[in-house]
Structures are given as C-alpha cells and as structure tokens.
Amino acid sequence: MITIKSAKEIDLMRKAGEITALALQKVGEAVVPGVMTAELDKIAEETIRKNGAIPSFKGYPGYAEAKPFPGAICASVNEEVIHGIPGSRVLKEGDIISVDTGAIYRGYHGDAARTFAVGMISEKAAKLIQVTRESFFRGIGKAVAGNRIAEISAAVQEYVEKNGFSVVRDYVGHGIGAEMHEEPQIPNFAVKAKGPRMEQGMTLAVEPMVNEGGSEVRTLDNLWTVVTEDGSLSAHYENTIVITRGKAIILTVLDN
Amino acid sequence: MTKRSDILRCRVKIMEAAIGDIVKSIAGRDSGRYFIIWEVLDSSYVMIVDGDLRKIDKPKKKKVRHLKTTGIKAGIESGMNKKNMKETNAAIRKLIISHTSGLE
Numbered sequence: 001m002i003t004i005k006s007a008k009e010i011d012l013m014r015k016a017g018e019i020t021a022l023a024l025q026k027v028g029e030a031v032v033p034g035v036m037t038a039e040l041d042k043i044a045e046e047t048i049r050k051n052g053a054i055p056s057f058k059g060y061p062g063y064a065e066a067k068p069f070p071g072a073i074c075a076s077v078n079e080e081v082i083h084g085i086p087g088s089r090v091l092k093e094g095d096i097i098s099v100d101t102g103a104i105y106r107g108y109h110g111d112a113a114r115t116f117a118v119g120m121i122s123e124k125a126a127k128l129i130q131v132t133r134e135s136f137f138r139g140i141g142k143a144v145a146g147n148r149i150a151e152i153s154a155a156v157q158e159y160v161e162k163n164g165f166s167v168v169r170d171y172v173g174h175g176i177g178a179e180m181h182e183e184p185q186i187p188n189f190a191v192k193a194k195g196p197r198m199e200q201g202m203t204l205a206v207e208p209m210v211n212e213g214g215s216e217v218r219t220l221d222n223l224w225t226v227v228t229e230d231g232s233l234s235a236h237y238e239n240t241i242v243i244t245r246g247k248a249i250i251l252t253v254l255d256n
Numbered sequence: 257m258t259k260r261s262d263i264l265r266c267r268v269k270i271m272e273a274a275i276g277d278i279v280k281s282i283a284g285r286d287s288g289r290y291f292i293i294w295e296v297l298d299s300s301y302v303m304i305v306d307g308d309l310r311k312i313d314k315p316k317k318k319k320v321r322h323l324k325t326t327g328i329k330a331g332i333e334s335g336m337n338k339k340n341m342k343e344t345n346a347a348i349r350k351l352i353i354s355h356t357s358g359l360e
Binding site (some may be wrong): 022056057060063069074082083100102111158170171172173174180182185187207236237 | 258261
C-alpha cells in the first residue's frame with residue numbers, strides 16, 4: 001500500500017532528512033586518503049544521535065540468513081555497489097566511496113546516499129559520479145503528481161545509458177515514511193509495468209545505482225555487500241523526496 | 257538503504273541456475289516435482305531430468321521461468337552420461353530424493 005503523508009508527517013520527514021543530509025555532509029568532509037570506513041561510520045552515527053534521531057541502518061534485518069546490518073552507514077568502495085559494511089578498510093587516493101545512510105526522527109525516516117572522491121580520482125570515475133548524480137535529477141524531473149513511476153525509471157536509464165554507463169537492475173528505489181521500505185518500488189530502468197501514478201504527499205527514495213561496466217551484480221559472502229560482476233566502478237546517489245503538483249521537493253538536504 | 261527488487265527477485269534467482277542445480281517445476285503437468293538441470297540451452301531454456309518421469313535419454317526442455325530454484329547444487333558427475341544410462345538415472349533419482357526429502 002502506498003501511503004500519502006500529511007503535512008505534519010512531511011515535517012517530521014523533513015527533519016529526518018535534514019539530519020541524514022548533515023550526517024552525509026560530515027562524512028563527506030572526513031573522506032580523505034588514509035581514513036578507515038569504520039571512522040566514517042562513527043561520524044555518521046554520532047551526528048545522527050546528537051540531533052535526536054536514530055540511525056536506521058544499524059540493526060536493519062538482512063535477507064535470508066544475513067545478520068542484521070552492523071553499521072549506521074553503508075560504505076561501498078570502488079566496485080562495491082551498495083551495502084558495503086564499514087570496517088577496517090582504509091581509503092586510498094583515487095578510490096571512490098558511496099555512502100548511504102538513514103535517520104529515524106520521531107518515527108519517520110530519511111534516506112540518502114552520495115558518492116565521494118578520495119583525493120584525486122580518474123576522469124572516468126569523476127564522470128561516473130557526475131552522471132549518477134545528474135541521472136537522479138533527470139529522474140525527479142518526472143516526479144510530479146499525475147505522472148507514473150515508470151517515467152522516473154525511464155528518465156534515469158536514458159540519461160545513464162546515453163553516457164555509456166549501465167544501471168543496476170537487481171536493486172531499486174522505494175517508498176519511504178514510517179518504514180524505510182514502503183511501496184512502491186522505483187526501478188532505475190524501464191519496465192513493462194507503468195507503476196502507479198504519483199500523488200501529492202507521496203514520499204519516495206529515488207536512488208540510481210550506476211556501473212561503469214555491465215549492469216550485472218552479485219552479493220559477497222557476507223550476504224550484504226553487492227559488487228559489480230565485472231569489477232568495474234559503481235556510484236550511487238539518493239535522496240528522499242516528496243511529490244507535489246509542481247517540482248518534487250528534496251527532503252534530504254540541509255537548507256530546508 | 258536500497259531495497260532488493262521484488263520484481264526481479266524470482267527471475268534473477270533462476271538465471272543463476274546452472275547444470276546440476278535442483279529445481280522445482282512450477283508450471284505444466286510436472287508442476288510440483290523436483291528435477292535436476294541437465295543442460296542449459298540459453299538464458300530462458302534448460303533441459304531437466306529426474307531419472308524417472310524424465311530420463312536422461314529424453315530430458316524435458318523447460319522454460320526457466322517455469323522453474324523455481326531450491327538453491328541446492330547436486331552436481332552432475334563425470335560418470336553420469338548416456339553410456340551408463342541405467343546407473344545415471346538411478347543416481348539422479350537418489351540425488352533428488354536425498355536433497356529434497358526435507359523440503360515441502
């Protein structure tokens with residue numbers, strides 16, 4: 001079931017979004033060669049808790065036999081697409097790191113992701129990050145009340161493929177609110193089903209995951225971390241948005 | 257956090273199926289029975305056997321979307337071929353029984 005949020009609920013989600021964005025900003029400032037991903041996780045968790053919210057990823061139940069997620073952030077480096085587990089890995093010059101995090105504020109979720117460059121990165125990696133970010137904005141250009149979900153999907157895919165990259169198909173964006181994952185699903189590629197029409201007050205997490213090479217991915221033995229099958233780089237960009245009659249409003253930004 | 261796609265979960269799982277995997281038929285007159293993948297024809301078709309209804313000299317061509325993977329890899333051994341048909345069919349029957357007896 002797709003839930004339509006009241007103005008009051010959206011206000012809470014805006015606050016959750018702001019805290020999420022702040023955590024990402026703090027993490028982004030700390031991304032330098034030599035930093036351990038566990039340190040980034042700590043920064044995010046502290047920021048979220050200090051602002052009266054709860055890190056929503058920590059303890060999130062896994063699929064099948066996966067253990068609950070141990071971190072407040074997903075730290076996915078280079079060929080890791082999503083759900084990288086923060087730990088002892090040390091970032092080095094030229095890496096790219098996708099950081100995904102979420103906060104629960106008085107029962108409502110914010111969810112966002114950014115891909116950061118570690119020091120100087122290759123031109124191709126920089127383009128990948130830029131295209132991933134831009135594909136999100138192309139997608140939400142279609143996120144208007146009355147349009148269908150599939151229009152977001154098609155806009156993301158078209159922009160990504162025009163730039164010579166591919167979109168991940170096994171994982172999708174999602175509705176969000178009192179739960180982290182609500183209906184509907186938001187694929188980043190065109191599907192036969194047009195998906196539901198968007199209505200004012202729907203809140204969605206739109207999140208293109210873009211691979212430098214092929215779109216195929218696989219899950220590592222930790223049952224969480226998803227990597228590109230061909231080992232190519234992958235980037236991720238995500239925001240929580242609210243649908244209005246005009247342009248969608250991004251909730252996971254700082255200057256709300 | 258990203259959601260695993262429900263739209264594709266089923267298809268993706270089946271696409272990973274390879275020779276030797278134990279699968280359950282979910283469509284057709286053999287629906288509900290367990291088989292082993294004998295040969296992969298392409299991304300949408302496989303040949304399946306169970307040593308009983310479908311013996312190795314006449315495997316059944318089946319659409320992968322009409323199969324459900326059990327996640328069990330039984331493995332086809334090198335001795336399992338048409339030369340020793342009888343033993344192979346028996347071995348396949350045994351493999352399926354031993355691996356699926358706990359399943360519903």
